Amino acid sequence: MKILVVDDEPLARTELSYLIKKSPVLKKQKIKLYQAEDIKEAQGILLKYKVDLLFLDISLNEENGFELADELKQLSYSPMIVFATAYDDYAVKAFDVGALDYVLKPFEQERIDQALTKAAKILNTEDNNLKQREQKKSDVLSIELEDRNVIVKKLEIVAATVNNGILTIETNTQKYETRKTLAWLKERLTDSCFMQVHRNAIVNIEDIKEIQPWFNHTLLLIMVNDAKIQVGRSYRKELNERLGM
Template identity: 50%
Template sequence: MNILIVDDEPLSRSELSYLLKQNITVTSVSEAEGIKDALGTLLAQKIDLIFLDISLNEENGFTLAKELKQLADPPLVIFATAYDKYALQAFDINAIDYVLKPFEQTRINQALKKANAALSNRRQLDKAGKIKTNPMTDFITLTAEEKTAVIKTKDIVSATVDNGFLTVTTNDNRTFVSHETLSWIKKQLDPQKFIQVHRSAIVCVDFIREIQPWFNHTFVLILTNDARVPVGRSFIKELKQRLNM
């Protein structure tokens, strides 16, 4: 299990990191002091579980927790904080546990046991879904402002999420905006045709015109409609395999 600790207190991060590494189910532990650092880590590597503090200097851990819902495969969240007054709010956004400081090995192990069970259940559900059903269709519908658009999936160039809004662009340069998530639309699209290239972007491989080098050894895709889509570091390997790079 790959874990990310998000806490603005170095000593607290160090203490929690030590306790986590005593558990045999933990593969790696990364640290971030704020939301920007956390998002950078999520772009660079696959994270299964986040231990998230609520008070992050001038930031709030709930902000990051809500952002995670936009990911196609979001990590689990355990809040790790000195305050017990936010527990109900934490579980309202589907946190799997709420651990209070100061941390104890027994309590951390209990939280990890919950996380491992949740991850195992998620994998089984994903496997069962792939075996039993095929949700992909020739069309998707997006509703916004009481209007529902019917879109042919073969016409979709890209789907991106920004500030809680999903934007779908088609090959005739039309755009459709709704409150659906990237996870939702990914399940509707043919994985042989579409690939996730960023935590907030999916593109159709048929509409990739060019690949250019980008910052920090990453890439940016130039699509046939001239849109530019960055490739997150953790998605580079799959992109290269799909495009025989």
């Protein structure tokens, strides 16, 4: 979690930073803590780093923390804001501008922990949503052909082989030829059902229909689409283990 403390009083910045670092809420998190004494310095940090949480004083010499809060709306992302101030009469306005919390000076560990807990819950939810979106995206594969790109569901891939520099990706009904490498494909087929069985072949082990003995003590796989894939000797042991043979 990246946290920025904005306060024109050095002692207040130091105290608040200490309580943040000490908080058990962040014990298992990697944190990066920044400090700024005015809006200009805060702007520089916010433009350089993607800050997650902002502890913002309202009275900053001749400046006002609400000015910075308004400017944050122009950023491509908006960090969460906790107003940390000696004044209790701005709470309503603070929540009107979307503040996550409002803590008063002198700071207490319990109140800082409460604010950090709120922020951590929101970040965890956002991270989980992002992972779900990434997982959804990763369910499909974009294959670059000579004249177009086709989108294939990864789990529909039965096998892939390389011959003369051409990668052929097969489903039950289609074959796609591309100049991509087998290493490129392997990096993207991370589901446990996919296995490299030869230096030039990857198969979906759930789509193996038959296993036949082959030359030099190797095996020949007959896939559900009737594709025939040779198993390299160095891959046979792992395949046996994966299939419980």
